[in-house]
Amino acid sequence: xxxxxxxxxxxxxxxxxxxxxxxxxxxxxxxxxxxxxxxxxxxxxxxxxxxxxxxxxxxxxxxxxxxxxxxxxxxxxxxxxxxxxxxxxxxxxxxxxxxxxxxxxxxxxxxxxxxxxxxxxxxxxxxxxxxxxxxxxxxxxxxxxxxxxxxxxxxxxxxxxxxxxxxx
Numbered sequence: 258x259x260x261x262x263x264x265x266x267x268x269x270x271x272x273x274x275x276x277x278x279x280x281x282x283x284x285x286x287x288x289x290x291x292x293x294x295x296x297x298x299x300x301x302x303x304x305x306x307x308x309x310x311x312x313x314x315x316x317x318x319x320x321x322x323x324x325x326x327x328x329x330x331x332x333x334x335x336x337x338x339x340x341x342x343x344x345x346x347x348x349x350x351x352x353x354x355x356x357x358x359x360x361x362x363x364x365x366x367x368x369x370x371x372x373x374x375x376x377x378x379x380x381x382x383x384x385x386x387x388x389x390x391x392x393x394x395x396x397x398x399x400x401x402x403x404x405x406x407x408x409x410x411x412x413x414x415x416x417x418x419x420x421x422x423x424x425x
Contacts, residue, residue, distance in 0.1 A: 290421040293401055295320025297328055297414040301377070307331060318354055320416065326356035330366065344371040352385060360392030362420065368403060377412070381405040387420055396423035 299316020306313035307329065314330040329352070336347035349367040356362075365388055370381020385401040401418030 289424060290399070290419050291322050291324075293320060293322075293324055293399075293416055293418045293420055295324050295416040297416060298411055299328055299330065299414070300411040314412070316411070318416070323356065324354075326354055329353050329355075345369050346371075348381075354390075356392075356394075358392060360390060360394050362390040362394040362397060363388050364401070366403070368405070370405065372405075372407065377407045377410075379407060385416070385418065394420070394422065397421060398423075 295318050297316055297318045299314045301312055302315050303312050305315055310331050313332075314328075316328045317326070318328050319325050331350050331352075332348060333350040334348070336349075338344065338346045347367065347369045349365070352364050352366045354362040354364075364385035366383060366385045368381045368383025370379055370383075372379035372381055381403070382405070383403045385403065387397050387399040387401075389395070390397050397420050399418060399420035401416045401420075403414050403416060405412055405414040407413075
């Protein structure tokens with residue numbers, strides 16, 4: 258019985274390792290793709306938003322490979338909480354990253370969480386699907402996974418994924 262448990266553990270470990278290597282090697286195999294590992298710190302504001310936007314979420318992003326700049330998230334829609342998770346609400350909108358060289362990267366962001374609309378307290382998880390940009394990120398694609406929580410007066414979001422620049 259012990260050898261069966263050891264064998265299953267070894268197989269599981271090899272399977273997990275293979276999955277991690279497959280994910281991390283995708284960016285390495287595509288020279289136009291880069292892994293993203295960054296942190297966004299942002300807050301809801303009513304000033305400095307894009308035209309015709311009453312409120313937005315503005316902040317900064319700091320990450321590897323020059324993935325450092327500012328962010329603006331504009332809410333597109335907010336859904337109703339499902340009956341099985343009454344404190345979880347889905348939201349979707351557009352986030353734009355602007356980098357020091359003035360390049361931009363735009364993504365459709367969708368998440369679900371229990372963030373209190375009045376206090377901001379809570380947490381959320383979601384995804385970003387990169388839909389294009391300007392400058393070095395012109396016509397870029399890719400994705401990111403998000404993990405968000407609230408600290409005192411702002412959101413902190415861990416961003417992990419991959420961005421692929423257009424072939425030129």
